[in-house]
Amino acid sequence: MEDYKQTLYNDELLNILPDGVIIFDTNGEVIQLNQQALAELHVHPSVNEMLPFPTDHLFKLINKGEDILPIILEKIHQGENTYSLPEHTFIQEQVDYTQFPIRGEFATIRDENNLYKVLFFFRNITVELTQEYILNTALQRTRIYPWYYDISRSEFTLDDRYFEHLGIPAGEDNTLTMEEYVNMIHPDDRQAMADAFVVQLSGNTTFDKAVSFRLHRGDGTWEWFEGQSTYIANISGHPYRLVGICLSIQEYKDIENTLIEARKKAEESDRLKMAFLANMSHEIRTPLNAIVGFSDVISTTYDELSEEERADFVRLISINSEHLVRLIDDILDLSKIESNTIQFTFSNCSLKALLMDIEKEQTMKPISEIEIKASLPNEDVYINTDITRLKQVICNFINNARKFTEKGHIHFGYAIDQTNTDSVQIYVEDTGSGIPQECLNEIFDRFYKVDTFKQGTGLGLSICKTIVEHLQGEIFVESKIGKGSRFTVTLPFERKAEV
Template identity: 45%
Template sequence: MNTRALEDLNWKREEFIGKNLFEILGVFYEVRNVLPEIINQLNQGTKFIELVPNAYIRVLNGCDKFYINGQFLGLRENGYLSKIIFLFRNYERELTQEYLLNLALAKTKIFPWFFDLERNKMNIDPRWFVHLGYPASDYLSSAEFSDMVHPDDRETLLGALAGQVAGSLNKKPYTYRLHRADGTWEWFEAQSVYLGEVNGMPYRIVGVCQSIHDHKMIENNLMDARDKALVSDKLKSAFLANMSHEIRTPLNAIVGFSNLLTDSDAELDAEEKKEYAKLINTNSEQLLLLISDILDLSKIEANTMEFHYSEQSLNDLFTDIYHAQVLNMPPNVELRMDVPENSFYLRTDPMRLKQVINNLINNAIKFTVEGYISFGYRVAKNGKEVCLYVQDTGPGIPEESRNKIFERFYKADSFKGGVGLGLSISQTIMRYFGGNIELNFELGQGTCFVARHPLTCCA
């Protein structure tokens, strides 16, 4: 036994002289002393015995021990065992480091790997397979790995690995996506180095890969938020520019016609005064609606929009809307109300629901120059919601605008009045109710908006 081994066991060399080896120490596997069995096998003619993994030496009269790997060699003379050579190495420290590393890695999404150049396969931590939802393993071929890489990332990643194999060392980390067993893609980052080189070529390529999917999703969300903030900033700039025009237009009319009515030098007959007063009233209502939309938008932004629910007769609610809106119809447009004979009672916020229907009718008025605007409701066949609709005989909505009409500040026709908030606010209100607004259309045959209100409201 060498001096280093004695030091590891805290023994002095002289303490071994004259002692029987079997009385001093043993070679153990788990709790069984296998040294007598090994000596017996050597006596019976076995020349070489490899120790099993996790074997250890232990002092029989104490607690000192350390893990070893090694071999027993039996030398024979004249057919008899004459010498036993025991070659071993203490790898207690390495085993401890390995266990600590595995313990630390088990709490992470970091997976060590190495590339076997001779067999052209990747040996990867079995946890990697389990993490991705595949049966546990510890290796896969280059082709199998290639199939798992996202097509958009495959050329870059496999090109980098091929460069490493060819002797072009690159310590740069690479990000890529891997196909999970459930069909989704997960982001990873990998980095590798050479374990050693022989004649300028890598002896072995080792590395780690780490799941960065959560970080990538946070990064993407932050980028989306940034992009939305930039878009929102542009929209608000355009909104402020548009607002100055939209507010100034009715104000100019109000101030101008008011001055005419109060000007003592202006010779106005009764019909002219009536017309000017009507124009002042129309522009005042337009300005009031504009300010109301702006206030509602600020409440939506601050999440302070209030709702007050009660049992409401939809026939009564629609009748109120009809009497208010019939006066706003253009000369060649008829307002039609389509409701069941027996009224349906719905738990809702009547003021907010009126706001939605009025917004839809006001929107229809802008685009309908002749024909009719019809509004009404029906209980859906599924018995879970009421469908409230507004239909017109206008030109319909162009295809390029259909996916944008519910966006804030968007206007399908920039020459029409308003700032593009009515549909967005109405959609928000319906979503507060637990429903939504859908667009049914046939270009050239008018537009129909359907507001779906659940019978069991969210409030």
């Protein structure tokens, strides 16, 4: 028996152990240290020749500011066979009096139930804690979440930050079953995830490609992640655990979608601008040809024309001049909007006075079979707005109504919004041809024209929408084919201060 024990504690055997080993006799004195223990305690190997030593000559076990070694040895003398060190225990070596964190355990060897020797195994965990701290600090600043999957238990163990980020309750010990996790994955992404797991679980090769998938968040939305994993195999080469990370890529997906939308808008804008430029040559040339042509007729054949013919030619010149001015105004306004130099001057405005002025201007250019009239309530309404720009919007609605109304009426007016008494509604309604339902969502887009045969650049309603937004209002349209259309602008009485 004695020979066996001597072999057990042979220096060569102890020195191959990666952990520090300190052996105590029944009196609690140190009788042997392996090389790792000597190195950690900063003592010379020759100390083994001078043993036994009292423990406090070599080291102390510090926990919560106290040396707990005497307490541990006392418990072992009272019959405990093993004792694991509590967390946050440090060794203080007695050469330089430095301290370092450890994990360790005491074990006993007994001879016929009598204590023979006490073995203390410990490991310096300074490097482990440092690496753990660096990893945790890095992870806390990212949206990377480590996980592992226990194949035998069919259970995921996830970083607790994962549950917090997704806004879902954490399972017991931060675990989820395979079924629970699969149910969180978007149905369209489950096959790709299943294929990756099949490869990993086969143990034949690792699936080294990242897999993108969506997870269902606690608030009901979907979030994009990218996952990558590998497996840990047992001695026979079969995987018993998958380990991996998940990275939230929602921010990159949002940027990607924004760029895709921006590209589509740019391509659509280019297409529309090309169509606009192609159309402009026709739109501008038509009124110019009319103005030049009728002017030439009047100047060359003035005496040959009757008063009625002269008046008719002058009227046509006036109409085409007005149309040309509107075209140029639209182009100039578009240029200001594009360069963000469009200016607004706000002041108190009487809506009744404004609409009465518009009615007078409109009745000066009458159209047969169309009644153009302001339907005004008795109560006047004052709002803080840009009078010129608001007038531009209303006149644009009326001019559009003129194009599409052959008979009936064009009425415009205002009313207090019954659902929001802090705002007023200004409307223009007609009995014209109406707008198809499929066009209603596009009529405020730049260069869009419901009827390409009608005069205009397709910019007017887009400009109106931009103006109304600057006036802190909203714009709506209702229409029925063959019945007419109603354009409504809702404006606040008082504008909010711009940030």
